[in-house]
Structures are given as C-alpha cells and as structure tokens.
Amino acid sequence: MTVLVLMDESDASRQTLTLARRFGEPRSVRMDAVRPFAPDALAAALAHAADELNASAVFAAGTERGNEVMARLAARTGLPFAANCIGATPGNPVEVTRLRWGGSLLEEARLHSPRPIITVAPHTVPADSGPAPVEVDLKPAAGKDLVVHVSDHIKPSNGGVSLAEAKVIVSGGRGVGSKEGFAIIEELAGLLGAAVGCSRAVTSAGWRPHSDQVGQTGTKVAPEVYIACGISGATQHMAGLKGAKRILAINSDPQAPLMLNADYTVTGDLKEIVPAISAEIRKHR
Amino acid sequence: MRIAACIKRVPITGGRILLTDDGRAINTQHLGFTMSPHEECGVEEAVRLIEANKGDSVVLTLGPAEAVEQLRDAMALGIDRAIHLQTDGQEWDGEGTAAALTAAIQADEAANGRFDVVFFGNESADSGGFQVGIRVAYALGRPCVTGLKKVALDGASVRCEQEVEGGRDVYVVPLPAVLTVKEGLNLPRYPSVPGKMRARTKPVAVSSPARPEPRVELVRLAVPAGQGRRAESLGSGPGAAPAVVEMLQKAGIV
Numbered sequence: 309m310t311v312l313v314l315m316d317e318s319d320a321s322r323q324t325l326t327l328a329r330r331f332g333e334p335r336s337v338r339m340d341a342v343r344p345f346a347p348d349a350l351a352a353a354l355a356h357a358a359d360e361l362n363a364s365a366v367f368a369a370g371t372e373r374g375n376e377v378m379a380r381l382a383a384r385t386g387l388p389f390a391a392n393c394i395g396a397t398p399g400n401p402v403e404v405t406r407l408r409w410g411g412s413l414l415e416e417a418r419l420h421s422p423r424p425i426i427t428v429a430p431h432t433v434p435a436d437s438g439p440a441p442v443e444v445d446l447k448p449a450a451g452k453d454l455v456v457h458v459s460d461h462i463k464p465s466n467g468g469v470s471l472a473e474a475k476v477i478v479s480g481g482r483g484v485g486s487k488e489g490f491a492i493i494e495e496l497a498g499l500l501g502a503a504v505g506c507s508r509a510v511t512s513a514g515w516r517p518h519s520d521q522v523g524q525t526g527t528k529v530a531p532e533v534y535i536a537c538g539i540s541g542a543t544q545h546m547a548g549l550k551g552a553k554r555i556l557a558i559n560s561d562p563q564a565p566l567m568l569n570a571d572y573t574v575t576g577d578l579k580e581i582v583p584a585i586s587a588e589i590r591k592h593r
Numbered sequence: 594m595r596i597a598a599c600i601k602r603v604p605i606t607g608g609r610i611l612l613t614d615d616g617r618a619i620n621t622q623h624l625g626f627t628m629s630p631h632e633e634c635g636v637e638e639a640v641r642l643i644e645a646n647k648g649d650s651v652v653l654t655l656g657p658a659e660a661v662e663q664l665r666d667a668m669a670l671g672i673d674r675a676i677h678l679q680t681d682g683q684e685w686d687g688e689g690t691a692a693a694l695t696a697a698i699q700a701d702e703a704a705n706g707r708f709d710v711v712f713f714g715n716e717s718a719d720s721g722g723f724q725v726g727i728r729v730a731y732a733l734g735r736p737c738v739t740g741l742k743k744v745a746l747d748g749a750s751v752r753c754e755q756e757v758e759g760g761r762d763v764y765v766v767p768l769p770a771v772l773t774v775k776e777g778l779n780l781p782r783y784p785s786v787p788g789k790m791r792a793r794t795k796p797v798a799v800s801s802p803a804r805p806e807p808r809v810e811l812v813r814l815a816v817p818a819g820q821g822r823r824a825e826s827l828g829s830g831p832g833a834a835p836a837v838v839e840m841l842q843k844a845g846i847v
C-alpha cells in the first residue's frame with residue numbers, strides 16, 4: 309500500500325513521515341512542486357496522484373501551508389480532514405488524537421473515510437530517520453486551479469528581533485497598566501537584547517501592535533527565557549509558550565495561573581520589580 | 594456591495610480547562626463566551642467595507658440558541674442582520690458545518706444577490722479544523738485565500754496579504770471571493786452603547802438544519818499533562834532583582 313505525503317525539508321515533514329509510514333510505503337509530493345505557490349493546483353495534483361497510486365491516505369505537516377492544502381484536497385475530493393494530529397492508527401475508522409485550542413486540549417476522534425486526509429502537528433511526534441520517499445511525477449495544473457497564486461512577496465519591515473525567533477522575550481500584560489507603562493518593559497528588553505511580547509489584553513487595548521502578541525491567535529514562541537510581567541496566564545496565552553525553555557513570571561497575585569506554570573516567580577508590583585532588574589543588570593556591566 | 598462574515602461561539606476558558614464528566618465537552622458552567630479573535634476581525638472588516646462602499650452586511654453562525662449573543666455582538670459592531678443556524682448544542686464537524694453554511698449563503702444570495710466577499714476565521718478557536726471557509730469556497734466555486742493579515746478591495750478584485758515565515762505573500766483574486774482571516778487584520782472597535790441598542794432590534798433569521806453524522810467523530814477530550822515547571826520562587830518585590838539576574842546569568846543571558 310502507498311501513502312502520499314506532501315513534504316518539504318523541514319523537521320515537521322520528517323515528523324509527519326513517522327505517522328504516515330503506518331499507513332503504507334510513502335511517496336512524496338513537494339510543497340514547492342507548483343511555483344509560484346498555488347494551493348488549489350497543489351491540491352489538484354495530490355488528488356490526481358492519490359487516485360493514480362490508489363493511496364491509502366494523504367499526509368502533510370500541520371503547518372499553515374500543510375493545513376491549507378489538505379483542506380483544499382478534502383473539499384475537492386469530498387472527504388473528511390483531521391488537522392493537527394499527534395497520533396493516528398490505521399483501521400476502519402482510523403483513530404486519531406488531535407490538538408484543539410492551539411494545543412491546550414486533546415481530542416480523540418474516529419475518522420470515517422475511504423482515504424484519510426491527515427496533518428501532523430509539528431513537534432509532537434519524533435522525526436522519521438528512514439530513507440527519503442520517492443517523489444511522484446505530477447500532472448501539469450489546469451488554469452482554473454492557478455487563479456489563487458502568490459504574485460508578490462513583502463519582506464518584514466522592522467529590523468528588530470523577531471518574536472518567533474527571539475532567544476529572550478520580555479512580555480507585558482494588562483498589569484503593565486498603559487501604553488506608556490511599556491517603557492520599563494522596553495528598557496529591560498533593550499538591556500537583554502530581547503524582543504518585546506504582550507498578551508491579548510494589551511493588543512485589544514491598542515497599547516502594542518498585534519505582531520507583539522504571544523499565544524493561540526498571536527505568535528508561538530520558543531525562547532531560552534520568557535519573562536512574563538503582569539500576565540495572568542490564560543490557556544490561550546500559554547498555548548504560545550509551549551516551546552519556551554524557562555519562564556519567569558512577575559505578578560502581584562501568587563495564585564495567577566502563570567505563577568503556577570512558570571519555572572521561576574517573583575511576587576509583587578512589576579512597576580517596582582522590572583526597573584530593579586534593569587538596574588541590577590547595569591551593575592554587572 | 595454585499596459582505597458576509599461567519600463566526601463561532603466559543604467559551605473563554607481562563608487559566609485551566611475543566612471537562613464535563615463524560616469527557617466529551619468543556620465544562621462551561623462558570624465560563625463566559627465570545628466569538629474567536631480571528632472572526633471578530635472578519636466582522637470588523639465587513640463593517641468597514643460596508644461603511645466605505647454602502648450595501649448590506651450579514652453575520653452567520655451555526656451554533657446553539659445562546660449563540661445569538663455573539664450574533665448581537667457582531668451587529669453591535671455594525672453588521673446589519675444575522676442568520677442563525679441553530680443546533681441542539683451537539684458538535685458538528687467541519688464538513689457538516691460548511692455544508693449548512695453553504696446552503697444558507699446560497700439561499701440568501703438567491704433572495705438578495707451575491708456576496709462580494711464571505712469572511713471566515715482562518716481556524717476556529719476551539720476545534721481548530723482549518724477547513725470550513727475553504728470547503729464553503731469550493732462548494733460555491735469561488736477563489737479562497739487563507740490566513741490573511743490585510744485585505745484591500747480594488748474594483749473587481751481583492752488584494753490579500755498572508756503572513757508567512759519571513760514576511761508576507763501577496764495574492765490578487767477576482768470577486769466574489771471567500772477570505773479567511775487572522776487576528777491582526779485590523780483592530781476591532783469596541784461596540785458603542787447606541788450600537789448595542791441598535792443590535793437588539795436588528796433581524797435574526799433562525800433555522801434548524803439537520804446534523805449529518807460527523808465523519809470526524811469526537812470520542813473524548815483530554816487535558817494534556819502539564820509541562821512540569823517547578824515554579825521556584827526567586828523572592829518578592831524589587832529585592833528579588835539580584836536572584837533574577839543570577840538566574841539569567843546561569844541561563845547564559847546576562
């Protein structure tokens with residue numbers, strides 16, 4: 309039996325292969341097989357290849373692109389689609405475990421489908437170390453499937469430290485109190501060469517741009533140290549912190565969820581504590 | 594111009610998720626509800642487009658009777674009217690949801706004319722299926738662009754910016770189109786008091802579509818094990834600063 313896998317060179321793709329192999333001998337279609345990127349054309353190519361190979365299932369990584377193309381494949385072929393799975397057991401039905409709420413909740417589900425379409429949530433499954441699957445020859449795309457295509461690319465404008473790649477993040481929540489209150493957060497971030505982050509309470513209030521927001525509907529981060537100042541630790545905020553190595557929480561409420569889910573805590577008023585940390589760092593210069 | 598926005602009612606789960614005894618749902622007894630941030634941006638964009646171009650804006654949801662609260666929230670932001678596909682509270686999968694919304698959109702279009710844009714959130718906050726907007730687009734035979742952080746109408750087409758690693762990809766597609774958006778697309782306004790008052794009397798059309806057997810069938814939910822962080826106290830107040838810096842030194846940051 310053959311299983312079709314939409315792949316690129318990423319770790320997420322090799323992790324996807326681990327689950328895909330349970331469904332058969334993998335053959336691959338490259339994520340960049342249609343250039344410029346045209347998701348309907350890619351979905352059409354996958355649908356055709358899956359028929360040709362009589363594929364038992366189709367897999368991709370649960371990245372933005374992976375989920376998008378698999379949803380289009382599912383819509384076009386009239387099949388169900390299970391996104392962001394962390395486990396999948398072949399059978400009829402297929403049993404899957406998938407992420408909900410950005411990873412704050414797990415769902416066990418039965419996938420009833422003659423050809424399961426599944427994405428694998430990144431960094432939840434070990435990477436496959438087997439041989440790279442043989443690529444499938446693709447049929448050229450039809451014009452109507454090229455209507456949606458990337459026609460231009462805009463490079464990020466700010467030269468600052470990007471949140472997703474920052475090694476240190478100093479993040480502020482509603483407890484910072486105001487837009488101006490972020491001066492002490494920026495000062496500490498400057499001293500540490502860190503990026504500034506924030507909670508949704510802050511972006512909704514217009515104190516910081518959404519590009520600074522950490523969490524389920526913001527950016528998922530993976531720093532060495534995440535310093536959370538005046539953030540309560542709602543599940544949707546924590547959903548962005550799973551990759552953080554160490555979390556330091558500064559909060560006046562010792563029972564705030566973030567204080568209970570941090571590695572280190574300091575209790576008290578961030579307006580006194582954050583400047584004191586900055587002053588202490590200056591002493592060490 | 595006619596614009597639609599599709600939204601979903603979800604609980605505001607706070608610091609810890611509690612499940613019902615049968616493990617098949619979140620225990621929402623003490624929780625408030627909202628529409629997801631992505632969808633709120635879709636609603637805001639719909640309102641702005643109609644403010645700028647005149648016409649008719651409609652908000653749609655598939656959800657329990659109580660979801661009328663989220664429809665009213667959308668109308669308080671400026672949407673003209675609502676279509677409520679009422680459920681008995683049971684979960685619908687992405688396929689079933691998309692089929693019901695497609696039928697409702699087609700029925701409204703038959704009576705009132707085509708929607709230039711139908712907005713969706715990129716993924717629902719709770720079930721995270723990443724598919725309803727795309728399925729509706731396919732069913733309607735319209736182009737769909739996903740995960741958008743910027744949308745600009747230009748005559749008979751729409752220019753879209755999608756956030757990707759290392760910047761933004763640009764798409765230009767003809768109208769009518771289906772667009773799935775993300776938080777950050779815009780900063781939704783706060784509902785005004787008059788806006789809330791007006792929302793109370795705006796029309797809500799209610800129907801109860803039949804629920805197809807889900808082909809992604811929920812069996813049970815589980816809260817994942819914590820990450821086992823130790824919550825070591827470094828002290829309290831500004832006096833904790835030296836301990837914090839020591840920790841940062843050990844981590845190789847200072």
Ligand SMILES: Cc1cc2nc3c(=O)[nH]c(=O)nc-3n(C[C@H](O)[C@H](O)[C@H](O)COP(=O)(O)OP(=O)(O)OC[C@H]3O[C@@H](n4cnc5c(N)ncnc54)[C@H](O)[C@@H]3O)c2cc1C
Pocket residue numbers: 480481482483484506507508509510521522523524525526527537538539540541542543544545548558559560561564576577578579603604605606607627628629630718
């Ligand atoms: C579908 C959905 C998606 C969401 N996505 C996100 C997301 O991506 N990111 C996100 O962050 N949120 C998200 N949220 C919102 C989330 O539920 C919370 O509302 C939000 O994270 C709260 O922000 P906060 O912690 O800053 O504010 P609060 O919860 O109000 O917490 C403020 C904290 O500051 C402390 N504090 C106050 N004053 C001080 C002081 N002087 N010194 C020290 N501490 C002080 C308080 O003790 C409290 O713990 C989402 C919600 C939903 C429903």
